[in-house]
Structure formats: C-alpha cells, structure tokens
Amino acid sequence: MQNVEQETDIYYQKIANILSCPLTNGEMTYSNDAHRIQQFISNLKDTQELDIAIRHGFFNAANNAFFPIIDHVIVLLPEACFHSIDDYSTNTKTLEVKQFYENYGWNKDKNEEYNDEALYVDSRDISQKYHTTTTERAAKHLQPSGKYMLDVACGPIYQPDYQAFSKNFEKRICIDISMAALQLTKKHIGVDRGIFILGDITNLPLKNNLCDNVVSFHTIYHVPKENQQKAVEELIRVCKNDRDVIIAYNWAWHSWLMNLILLPKKVYNGFKRFYQMYLKSKEKSKQDLYFYAYPPSWFEKQFGNNKHTEISFHCLQSLHKDFIRFYIHKWLFGEKILDGILNLEKNYNKWLGKNGAYPLIVIRKKKKTGIVEINAPMIEGNQL
Ligand SMILES: C[S@@+](CC[C@H](N)C(=O)[O-])C[C@H]1O[C@@H](n2cnc3c(N)ncnc32)[C@H](O)[C@@H]1O
Secondary structure: OOOHHHHHHHHHHHHHHHEOOOOOOOOEEEEOOHHHHHHHHHHOOOOOOOOOOOOOEEEEOOOOEEEEEEOOEEEOOHHHOEEOOOOOOOOHHHHHHHHHHHHHHOOEOOOOOEHHHHHHOOOOHHHHHHHHHHHHHHHOOOOOOEEEEEEEOOOOOOOHHHHHHHOOEEEEEEEEOOHHHHHHHHHHHOHHHEEEEEOEOOEOOEOOOOEOEEEEEOOHHHOOHHHHHHHHHHHHHHEOOOOEEEEEOOOHHHOHHHHHHOHHHHHHHHHHHHHHHHOOOOOOOHHHOOOOOOOHHHHHHHHOOOOOEEEEEEEEEOOOHHHHHHHOOHHHOHHHHHHHHHHHHHHOHHHHHHHOOEEEEEEEEOOOOOOOOOOOOOOOOOOO
C-alpha cells in the first residue's frame, strides 16, 4: 500500500515529462529531496529567509533553477521561482496585470461578485441566457474528449458552463499568472481534475504538441501589444497537430457595429467623466488594467492561411457588455431583444465574428507546422 506522499511523488514524477523549463526550455526532474532543495535555495545570492517550508518541486536539467510546488500549484513563473540566471526580466506591464488580478480582480465585492466580473460582465438575471448560450456555442469548437485540455489564463473558472469545457478530458491544465486565480480554480474544478501552473502565456512551461485542445479566453488583449504574437505562437506550439487553438478576443474600437450603437453611451460617458472630474471622484478607473486590441486583419496576417496555420473568425458575443448594461432592460423588452440577437448571431456567425464585440478566433494547427520540432512525450499509465 502506498501512502499519500508516495502517490503524490509518483504523480509529480510523471508530470515532469510534460513540463519544460521556462528559463532554458530544457527537461525538468521532480525532487522531494529536502536537503538538496534547501541547499540550492540557500546558495543563491539575494535569497531571503523562506517563510514557508518547501517539500517538493522541479529542478531544470541545467541545475540552475528550482520551481517549487506550493499547495498543489507548480510555480513556473521565472520571477517567482529560485534561479541563478541574471539576464531574465518580465515585461513591467505584465507584472502590473498580475498585480491587478492578485490584489483586486479576484477579490469579491460587497455583492459577492468578483471585482473583474463586476467590471467586465453584465451579471443581471436578464442576460444569463445570453451568456450561457454564447458559451455553449463556443464549446462546440472544442474536441469532444481527450487527455489534456489546456486553459491558459484560466482565471478562477467559477462559471458552470466554462467548467464544463473539460468534462470529457482527463485533465484540465490550468495556467494563470495569478496565484489568487489558481487557488480559486482548484476549489471550483477540484484538485484531482486539474494540473495547476503559475505561468506566463508568452512563455508556456510545457512541451510541444502536448494538448488536445487549447483555449485562452479574454486575456490576450491584456498581454502587452508587443508580446501578443508570441502569446498566440506559444498556444500553437503546445497544441497537437490538426487541432484547434481557441481564443476569445475583444475587437474593442475595431468593432464598428458597437462603435455605432454605443455612440449615445459614449457621449453620455463623456459628460459623466467630466462631471466626476468636477466632483474629484476617486472611483477606481478601469484603465488600471492594461488593454490593447489588434484588428482582425492583424490576426489574418500573422496566422491566416499559410503552411502552418489556418484561421477562422466566429461570433462569441456580438454585444459589448456596455451595450447590454445600457440598452437591455426588462421593461424595454430586453429578453426579446437578446433572443433576437442570439438568432442573428447564429445566422450571421462569421460576419459578426469580425464585426461584433467579442470574437472566437479559431486557429487550426496544420499537420507539419515547422513551429514544432519535438513530438509530445509518451507517458505511461493514465494517472496524469
Ligand atoms: C479576464 S480574466 C479571464 C479568465 C478566464 N479565462 C475567463 O474567461 O473567465 C484574465 C486572466 O488572465 C490572467 N493573465 C493575465 N495576463 C497573463 C499572462 N501574461 N499569462 C497568464 N495569465 C495571464 C489573469 O491573471 C486573469 O486571471
């Protein structure tokens, strides 16, 4: 009979086969050797006293970095691990986005809503059907089942329809830059259903060609403009051949449809902002979270039909949350309007995928991509 610690060790030894070092891209090995870990950490210059005991983690093959496992989360973010590599730095805008989610986005407000949700989603009852139907529509682009579903920048996965994405997969690999998000994710999907990784979308610590499905929802537009191409390339790299990378994006000011319909609101907001400035309002500004949106033509140019990838645009939600909050009300036939919009989205899916508010960008990784050189690791047994 194996005890729990032995089972955990066997489990993480297998996980090592799917990881790659985010600093060197090399192999990783699991270690539960407390003496070696302690020695490695204390030999690093500038290491401060640790206030937690580290029982286990991963060393890279070059033996110049150690990545701890803390409370079932594998810490694979270079700035949060232990290493002796000097020339590594993370984009400051990325660190600001991380701070936003650690300290604010995934805290709950007085209505028990996550601050991120309160800012960016209309969660009134009237729009629930719209959200559920559009998420279910997105799910149709996923493989029906498989071994690994990768969810990059997963957030806390609190929505039942979003949780259901991985119901037919052995494991959901959940990667996020925020520890707060991952701690919540574990609770929401269950520790046994996922592999939880603190990591950066622009430097995924996974081997090539690993995942049956790759999704990244509502995040790439928070990645610094100059790194968005790298983020998408990373998603493609870890996806299996002949499978899809599915991205939920925000066309923002590129959606002329929303620009047109929201014109009255923009005028109204202009006056409101002016009035708030006048009152010296201290309301937290949404601009605190970095945002940059490329147009559809940028995606087509980078990932459009070429010998590596094929791209298609579909409608996730044609309506921006500002539209829903401003125009959709029970007393204004809101339910009927949303039903009508859902019908339009179904019938004009491709057109609204380029002209509505939130598209679903589906990138098919062709068989021989050239982006990928190594095949997915073979892992024996089905414990992973
Ligand atoms: C708007 S939330 C989206 C959460 C989830 N995908 C969803 O659709 O509900 C954005 C998430 O992206 C994460 N994030 C932001 N920048 C990231 C990066 N560079 N790498 C990994 N995760 C990142 C944040 O921590 C946050 O949890």
